[in-house]
Amino acid sequence: MKNKGLIAALLMGMGMTVQAQTHEFVIQTKKLGAEIQPTMYGVFFEDINFAADGGLYAELIKNRSFEFPQAFTGWKVFGKVSLMDDGPFNRNPHYVRLAPAGHPHKQTGLDNEGFFGIGVKKGEEYRFSVWARIPEGDTASKIRVELVNTASMGENQAFATQELAVDSKEWKKYQVILKPEETLEKAVLRISLVSPQSVDLEHISLFPVDTWKGYENGLRKDLVQALADLKPGVFRFPGGCIVEGTDLETRYNWKNSVGPVENRPLNESRWQYSFPNRLYPDYYQSYGLGFYEFFVLSEEIGAEPLPVLSCGLACQFQNTDESAHQPVDQLDGYIQDALDLIEFANGGTDTRWGKVRADMGHPEPFHLKYIGIGNEQWGEEYPVRLKPFIEAIRKAYPEIKIIGSSGPDSEGKQFDYLWGQMKHLGVDLVDEHFYRPESFFLSQGARYDTYDRKKGPKVFAGEYACHGVGRKWNHFHASLLEAAFMTGLERNADIVYMATYAPLFAHVEGWQWRPDMIWYDNLRSVRTASYYVQQLYSLNKGTNVLSLTMDGKPVTGADGQDGLFASAVYNKLTDEVIVKVANTSDKTQSIDFILKGMKKGERLSAGRRITLSTPDVYADNTLDNPSLITPREEAIQVSGQSLHVDLGPNAFAVYILKK
Numbered sequence: 179m180k181n182k183g184l185i186a187a188l189l190m191g192m193g194m195t196v197q198a199q200t201h202e203f204v205i206q207t208k209k210l211g212a213e214i215q216p217t218m219y220g221v222f223f224e225d226i227n228f229a230a231d232g233g234l235y236a237e238l239i240k241n242r243s244f245e246f247p248q249a250f251t252g253w254k255v256f257g258k259v260s261l262m263d264d265g266p267f268n269r270n271p272h273y274v275r276l277a278p279a280g281h282p283h284k285q286t287g288l289d290n291e292g293f294f295g296i297g298v299k300k301g302e303e304y305r306f307s308v309w310a311r312i313p314e315g316d317t318a319s320k321i322r323v324e325l326v327n328t329a330s331m332g333e334n335q336a337f338a339t340q341e342l343a344v345d346s347k348e349w350k351k352y353q354v355i356l357k358p359e360e361t362l363e364k365a366v367l368r369i370s371l372v373s374p375q376s377v378d379l380e381h382i383s384l385f386p387v388d389t390w391k392g393y394e395n396g397l398r399k400d401l402v403q404a405l406a407d408l409k410p411g412v413f414r415f416p417g418g419c420i421v422e423g424t425d426l427e428t429r430y431n432w433k434n435s436v437g438p439v440e441n442r443p444l445n446e447s448r449w450q451y452s453f454p455n456r457l458y459p460d461y462y463q464s465y466g467l468g469f470y471e472f473f474v475l476s477e478e479i480g481a482e483p484l485p486v487l488s489c490g491l492a493c494q495f496q497n498t499d500e501s502a503h504q505p506v507d508q509l510d511g512y513i514q515d516a517l518d519l520i521e522f523a524n525g526g527t528d529t530r531w532g533k534v535r536a537d538m539g540h541p542e543p544f545h546l547k548y549i550g551i552g553n554e555q556w557g558e559e560y561p562v563r564l565k566p567f568i569e570a571i572r573k574a575y576p577e578i579k580i581i582g583s584s585g586p587d588s589e590g591k592q593f594d595y596l597w598g599q600m601k602h603l604g605v606d607l608v609d610e611h612f613y614r615p616e617s618f619f620l621s622q623g624a625r626y627d628t629y630d631r632k633k634g635p636k637v638f639a640g641e642y643a644c645h646g647v648g649r650k651w652n653h654f655h656a657s658l659l660e661a662a663f664m665t666g667l668e669r670n671a672d673i674v675y676m677a678t679y680a681p682l683f684a685h686v687e688g689w690q691w692r693p694d695m696i697w698y699d700n701l702r703s704v705r706t707a708s709y710y711v712q713q714l715y716s717l718n719k720g721t722n723v724l725s726l727t728m729d730g731k732p733v734t735g736a737d738g739q740d741g742l743f744a745s746a747v748y749n750k751l752t753d754e755v756i757v758k759v760a761n762t763s764d765k766t767q768s769i770d771f772i773l774k775g776m777k778k779g780e781r782l783s784a785g786r787r788i789t790l791s792t793p794d795v796y797a798d799n800t801l802d803n804p805s806l807i808t809p810r811e812e813a814i815q816v817s818g819q820s821l822h823v824d825l826g827p828n829a830f831a832v833y834i835l836k837k
Contacts, residue, residue: 200768200822201739204727205746207755207837208775211723212672214747217412217482219716220678221405222641223472224418225463226449226691227684232293233698234683235467236398238304238384239290239367242464244272245444250288251460257286257371265380266309266349269434269443273380275313276321276371287370289326294687295364296384297700298325298338303387305394306367307353309380309440310344318345319375324368325358336368344377355387363700381440391478395439395466400703401683404696406479408713412676413481414550414640415472420448420463421486421553422493426504429488432519435468436534442468448493449690456690470535473523473544483523484581484676486550487516489563494555506562513570520546520575548579554611556585556592561599568603579606581638588612601634607675609640615647619659620762623734623743626670637673641680643693643708652693654807654828655795657707661830662735662743662760664715669732669745671723679712686801697801704804710790711830714809718756718788718832720747726757733759740767757833764827771821776837784836785816791829 223229231237240252249261249272257279265273279286290296298304304325312319325338340354358365367384371377389396390403405413416430423429428446435442442465450461469485476483490504490512497503504512518531523546525532532543551567552560564582571578582605587593600608612618626637642663644656660679667674684694695709726733726746733744741763747756761767773782788811799806814821816835825831 199740200770201728201742202770202772203733203744203757204772204774205755205757206725206775207748207773209725210748211725213722214668214671214719215411215675217676218668218671218674218719219408219712220410220412220414220481220676221408221682222414222418222678222680223416223682224680225416225420225447226418226681227694228293228461228688229681229683230467231462231464232685232688234397234401235464236385236389236396237464237466238292238296238386239382240293240460241462242382243267243270243380243440243444244274245270246460246462252291254289254291256288257284259286259288262378267380267441269441270381273378275376275378277376278371278374285370287368290367290382292365292367293700294685295700296325296367297363298358298361298365299701300358300361302357304338304356304358305353305385305387306340306356307351307383308342309349309351311349311378312344312347313376313378315375316347317375318343318373319371319377320344320373321377321379322370322372323354323356324370325356325362325365326368327360327362328366337362341372349380361701395471397467397471397475401696401698402475402479404703404705404709408709409716410479410481411716412484412548412678413472413476413479414484414486414678416469417486417553418680419493419553421488422448422491423488424448424452424493424496425502426488426490426492429492432469432485432487433515435465436470436522436538439466442466452496453690458688458690461688469519469522470538470540474540477544482548483544483546484548484550485519485546486553486581487519488512489552489555489560489567491552491555491559491563494557494559500559503559504563509563509566513567516549516551516567517570517574520549520571520578546578548581550581550609552583554586555583556587556596560585560596561603565603568605581605581607581609582635583609584611586611588614588618605635607638608635609638611640612642613645615645616655616659619644619663620735622663623666623736624732625666626673627666627732627734629670629673631672636675639667639674639677641678643679645693649796650692652697652706652708652798653796654707654792654798656693657711657790658760658762658795658828658830660708661711661758661790662762664711665743665745665758665760666734668715668719668747668758669723669726679708699801702801704799704801707790707798707807710807710809714788714790714830714832715758718758718834720749720754720756721751722748724748724755735762740765742767742769753837755835755837757835758831759825759833760830761825761827766824766826769823769825771823771833771835773819773835776819780837781818782816782821782835782837785814785821786834787812787814787823788832788834789829790831791826795828
C-alpha cells in the first residue's frame with residue numbers, strides 16, 4: 179500500500195494522473211421489479227409562510243371583509259368611516275359605511291396595504307369587486323377606486339383609476355377593471371367616496387384577471403404553473419399543523435371553506451405566533467382557497483387529492499394538557515366531518531354534500547381515493563382516537579384508503595410504537611416525516627430495504643427536507659442529499675407509495691419555516707434546486723423498478739461506495755431504462771452501467787443525460803437569479819449493452835437509455 183501511494187505521488191509530480199476506480203453498476207433488465215405507483219411523487223400544500231392568502235390564492239386585499247379581530251387590520255381609514263355588523267353574510271357580518279366628510283376639502287375613504295404590498299404589472303387587468311348598497315335615500319352613490327404609489331415622486335400618486343356607481347338600496351355585487359400604467363410591487367388600493375351620498379361596502383376584493391384558468395376566485399398563475407410542471411401524482415392538503423390548530427377552535431374546518439366565498443368565515447392561522455422570533459400577528463386564513471378549490475386544482479394538475487382532517491387532537495407541541503383535546507367519547511362530530519367530506523368529493527348530486535359540490539360548479543365527483551386522519555400526532559392519545567374513524571370509514575366507504583401517522587420522529591421509541599399501532603389498526607399507509615440534517619440523509623439510503631413486505635401498511639413519505647446544520651435554508655447541497663435519499667424511495671417502490679417534499683411555498687417577506695420548495699414575492703417566483711430534484715424524479719419515474727447493484731449490493735452510499743447513491747427503473751411506455759445517480763462526494767466518479775438480461779441482438783440505441791450541479795454547493799436559485807441551478811440535458815453516445823460515464827463531484831444525474 180505504501181508503494182502504491184509512493185507511485186501515485188510520483189506520477190502526480192510528473193503531471194500524470196492516476197485512473198480513478200471505475201464502479202460497475204449491474205442493472206438487471208429482464209425481470210421487472212415492483213410497479214411504481216402513479217402517486218409516487220407529489221406535492222404537499224400547507225398554509226405556512228403565507229402560502230394561501232398572500233401566495234397561491236390570488237386575492238390581493240388583506241382583511242377584505244373586516245373580520246380580523248382588529249377590524250381595520252390592513253386598512254387605513256380617513257374621513258367618516260364606520261364599522262357595521264349587520265351585513266348580508268351571516269358568517270362575515272362586518273362591513274364599512276362611508277359617509278361624507280362634512281367639509282368640501284376633506285375626504286372619506288380607506289387604503290388597503292395588501293400582503294406586504296399589492297403587486298401589479300403594467301398593462302395587465304385587475305378585477306376590483308365589492309358588495310355594496312346605498313343605506314339611505316334613492317340617489318346613487320359613487321366611489322373612486324385607485325391603485326396608488328404612496329412613495330411616488332410624481333405629481334399624482336394614482337396610476338390606475340376607475341369610478342363605480344352604487345345604485346341600489348339592496349346588497350349587490352359590483353365590479354370594475356383596473357389597468358395600471360406601471361409595474362409596482364408594493365402598491366396600495368385606495369377607495370374614496372366622491373358623492374354626497376353615503377355608501378356601504380362589504381367583501382372588498384382585487385384579483386388579477388389572468389389567474390390560473392381565468393377563475394374569478396382564482397389562483398396565482400405562476401405558482402400553479404410551477405406545480406403543474408412537476409406533474410405530481412398526489413396532492414396533499416390543507417396541512418400540516420394547521421389541520422390540528424393551536425387549539426381545536428382554530429383547526430382547519432373544511433366545512434367552513436366551501437360554499438359562497440363571501441360567507442366563508444375567517445380562521446386564525448396556527449403559524450401566526452408559533453415562533454416568537456418570526457411573529458406575524460396578522461396571519462389569518464380567509465378560506466377563499468378552500469376544499470373545493472383544492473379538489474379542482476388536484477384535478478387540473480393531474481394529481482390524486484389527499485385531504486387530511488383533524489382526529490380531535492390539537493397541536494401536541496403546543497398543548498400538553500389532555501383537556502385541550504376532544505374527548506374520545508365525543509368524537510362523533512369529527513367522524514361525521516370525515517364521512518361528509520367523502521360525500522362532498524364523491525357523492526351524487528342527490529346527496530346533501532354532493533349537492534354542495536354541484537352547486538359550486540362541479541356536478542361530477544372528484545373520485546377521492548385517499549384520506550388522512552391526523553397529522554403529526556403521537557402517544558396513546560392518537561391511536562385511541564384514530565380507531566373509531568377507521569371503523570366508521572371502513573363501514574361507509576370501504577374503498578377509501580386511510581392514512582395514519584408515525585408522528586414527528588423518523589425513528590425511536592414513539593416511531594416504533596406508532597408503527598405497531600398503525601399495523602394493528604389496519605391503516606393503508608403510514609405518513610412518515612423527516613426534517614433532518616445532512617448526516618441523516620446520508621445514512622438513510624437503505625432505510626426501506628428492510629421494511630416488512632409481507633403484510634402491513636405502505637409508506638407515505640409525507641414531509642421531508644434536508645435541514646443543513648448551520649445552514650437551515652435552501653442550498654444545492656441539501657437538494658443533492660434529498661436526491662440521494664430518494665433513490666431509496668424509488669428502489670423500494672413496493673413499500674413506498676407516495677412521497678412529498680415540504681413545505682411547498684414561502685413568501686420572502688412572510689416565512690416562518692425554511693427551507694421551502696418555491697419562493698416568491700408579490701410579482702416573481704423562483705424554483706429552488708430542491709424543486710428541480712423533485713421534478714426530475716417525477717418526470718422520470720418509469721413504470722417498474724429494476725435491480726441495480728454494485729458488487730452485489732444496492733448503491734446506498736454505504737462504506738466503500740464513494741458517496742454514490744443510485745436507482746434504476748424501466749418505462750414500459752417508452753421502452754427506456756432510466757438510471758438516477760447522486761454523487762455526494764467531492765470527487766468525480768467513474769461508472770460503468772452494465773445492462774444484463776437484454777435479448778440477443780438487442781442494444782442501446784440512444785441516450786440522454788440530465789445533470790443538476792453547481793460549483794458552489796451552498797448556492798441556490800434566487801428571485802434575482804432564478805436560473806443559476808437548473809437541469810442541463812445533453813445527448814450521450816451509447817452502443818451495445820453497456821455505458822461508461824464520469825459523474826462530477828456533488829452532482830445528481832438522470833440517464834435515459836433507449837433500447
